[in-house]
Amino acid sequence: MPDRYAILGIFAHPDDEGSCSGCLAKYAAHGLPVYVACATRGDGIDAKISDPALATRETLAEVRTRELACTCAKLGAQPPIFLGYQDGEVDQVPVETAARAVADLIRELRPQVVITHGPEGGYGHPDHIAVSAFATRGFVLAADPAGAPGRPPFAPAKLYYTAQPRSFLEKVPGYRDRRADIRGQVLAFVGVPDELITTEVPIAEWMALKLEALSCHRTQFQFDPETGQPKLFATTVPEPQRSQIFGYERFVLAQSRLGRNGKETDLLAGL
Numbered sequence: 001m002p003d004r005y006a007i008l009g010i011f012a013h014p015d016d017e018g019s020c021s022g023c024l025a026k027y028a029a030h031g032l033p034v035y036v037a038c039a040t041r042g043d044g045i046d047a048k049i050s051d052p053a054l055a056t057r058e059t060l061a062e063v064r065t066r067e068l069a070c071t072c073a074k075l076g077a078q079p080p081i082f083l084g085y086q087d088g089e090v091d092q093v094p095v096e097t098a099a100r101a102v103a104d105l106i107r108e109l110r111p112q113v114v115i116t117h118g119p120e121g122g123y124g125h126p127d128h129i130a131v132s133a134f135a136t137r138g139f140v141l142a143a144d145p146a147g148a149p150g151r152p153p154f155a156p157a158k159l160y161y162t163a164q165p166r167s168f169l170e171k172v173p174g175y176r177d178r179r180a181d182i183r184g185q186v187l188a189f190v191g192v193p194d195e196l197i198t199t200e201v202p203i204a205e206w207m208a209l210k211l212e213a214l215s216c217h218r219t220q221f222q223f224d225p226e227t228g229q230p231k232l233f234a235t236t237v238p239e240p241q242r243s244q245i246f247g248y249e250r251f252v253l254a255q256s257r258l259g260r261n262g263k264e265t266d267l268l269a270g271l
């Protein structure tokens with residue numbers, strides 16, 4: 001038995017933690033140290049600034065650093081850790097170099113559970129795909145005595161990929177039409193085949209906190225002047241589908257040193 005459990009999420013950009021921030025809030029509330037590592041500061045040349053009053057191209061990195069710090073504080077997570085890569089260029093970083101940095105971070109923080117993007121990158125975002133690859137490699141290297149110099153090896157129990165089921169394309173109104181504009185390419189949502197999803201964690205009771213934490217990303221979202229809430233795709237989906245779909249966060253258990261026990265509803269299952 002470890003002396004404590006901890007969770008580490010590794011994402012590409014500030015706001016990507018939103019894919020599992022209900023879980024981050026939930027486990028933080030249960031007293032676990034929750035860490036968010038972010039590859040970039042979200043200041044890519046094609047980054048959209050929701051309101052020009054909030055940031056300029058020159059200040060965007062600094063503003064988004066503060067926004068993610070605000071999010072982490074709301075979630076009860078530790079202050080964010082930035083890996084120092086340039087938004088929009090993460091796929092140009094050598095995988096082994098970034099993986100060794102992740103391995104070193106895992107050895108320092110000793111999380112039992114590591115979460116990152118899936119290899120499909122949600123909607124094929126090259127930064128997400130790159131982070132998925134080097135975080136996955138870092139998960140392996142952290143446990144390998146020859147994997148990284150310095151700190152003693154540490155083997156986290158599980159690696160999860162955040163996942164949106166592909167069936168959402170059929171089930172959720174408007175999902176099929178969602179697009180992301182990345183480096184001049186218009187990317188459609190890819191999703192994960194439903195049968196690959198291992199883990200579905202109920203987060204309805206953390207939804208309000210999740211929204212409050214997402215609201216820190218002032219430069220990323222438009223806000224409803226009436227409610228003060230960010231205008232998110234989720235809020236356009238009518239009930240009861242909204243709760244059925246967004247009342248859970250879903251994952252693929254990508255690697256496990258504990259074996260596999262079918263469907264899970266808890267990231268700590270088996271620990």
Ligand SMILES: [Zn+2]
Pocket residue numbers: 012013016125128
């Ligand atoms: Zn992203």
